[in-house]
Amino acid sequence: MKYETVIGLEVHIELATESKIFCSCSAKFGGEQNDHVCPACAGMPGMLPIVNKRVVDLGMTAGMMLNCHINRTTTFDKKSYYYPDLPNAYQTTQWFAPVAVNGTVEIETSKGKKNVRIKQIHMEEDAGKLVHDDWTNTTLVDFNRTSVPLIEIVSQPDLSSAEEVVAYLERLRSLLRFAKVSDCRMEQGSMRCDVNLSVRPEGSDKLGIRTEMKNMNSISAITRAIEYEVARHIDAIENGTEELVQETRRWDDVKGKSYAMRNKETAGDYRYFPDPNVMPVVIDDEWYDGIKATLPEFPEVKRARYIDQLGLGEYDADQLVESRAFCDCFEEAYAVCGNAKEVANYLISDCMNLLNKKQMTVDMLTLEGKSLGELINLVTEGKVSRPNAKKILAVMFENDINPAEYAEKEGFIVSNDTGKIEKVIAEAIASDPKAVADFKGGKEKALMALFGKCMKELKGNCDPQTLREMLIDAVNKQ
Amino acid sequence: MDIATLKRLEKLNQLALTEEQEKAFLEFFSKKEKEAEALSEIDTENVERMVHVMPIMTVVREDKEIKNFTRDELQQSAPETTDGYWQVPRLVE
Incomplete structure (x- = not known):
């Protein structure tokens, strides 16, 4: 018999904010244990949450990027939770009126294009970190990550293979990085994914028994986990190797196996109810239109424009639209020098080399596009040689310098003597x-x-x- | 409300009730259930969801990091701490 796989994803994205969702503590990754903490995020009695406006801004932005309807009155709810990494004994999240609902994301795989429906995007707080100490047989709690703002993007069960899941995640990452919602770095946990999966005979309209794998944090691990789970489900259905039950499973990427999580409490109901401590967030026209106006051009629109209007090759355009930072720098530099091909070359080869040397990602590019444009003008006007331009570029990476002044000072101006x-x-x-x-x-x-x-x-x-x-x-x- | 549902609620809330307490809760919940059922007689078709009892909305704050407390101040009332961590009974065996 032939089978088809039905997959829905819940993707958690850590938002690019300075402070936490309900208090002013730092939302930065890392730090000394319990250094980014205050009475509110430590769950002390009587503390009241105050919503960070930027979180709502970014929640709306994500919703608009994924073609969602924005709920103009959006509310927060309590979700029961009994671990000390959330000291209130509940998570403040959204259930009844999440910020964004009913969106779509278009993905492309070897089988062509497909729309994946988005059920909802909700804003919520992250949990802290627990360290289990074998020596004293106790658990140590670090609240630094408690209340760091997240959005959770819940898809409909529209995905049917590991390839589609990867295409979907890459598309989400690209759109959200473009809109500066998050850096979406899976290895640092700023993008995490829960995979809900079931298998059914091809053509059947009845869903099979669903299992959930939580907190997957690399694309390759997700691919392996999906392939393993599909094989396990089919084996159970065809050969009766085990009885499938609805459960949460943990993926062990080293062993290449998934395991049922012993703690069945995750199967409990969360008894959501409206959080009386946070009043409804009402998004008026001015706020809504303000966010709408900040949305970036979609990557594929930029790509087409770079090729059709600025005459770039497909390879160059593809490389640039990988990152919003590259696009911004490219466009600023182009406005100054008017030479798209030169700017693309400097960014794709020289800047990329410099970033690699410093072990930085493309999104960490801070080079001023205007300065790059000025440097290219010096080169094309024959005032600075190409090798010397590379030296100047390396300095521009470190310091905010005016390339013409620097070239003059360092004796890099081409001699006409x-x-x-x-x-x-x-x-x-x-x-x-x-x-x-x-x-x-x-x-x-x-x-x-x-x-x-x-x-x-x-x-x-x-x-x-x-x-x-x-x-x-x-x-x-x- | 039956005993199985109550047992499940006990588990979810991490409570261990005595038989006497269970009996009392069953009676209490059965009464409350009946009261709640009365609400379903009201026609709520085309009624917008009430998001809050008061016609007020939240204030929001700007995204600015402020540090008002030191770790030591916060941990003054903690029963146990180690190396700046709050220390609690072990969770996972």
């Missing part, structure tokens, strides 16, 4: 009569030795074509 060039050529010729003789005897390569000497002496500040012509002229006169 022909007297100086003639003097350097004369010295080079005098120091290497053999190269002169070889060149005159027909060995074209011999000129390179002389050329190199001159360039070195001029510190690269000379138009190579001019130097070459003057050098040939001088050698021939010997």
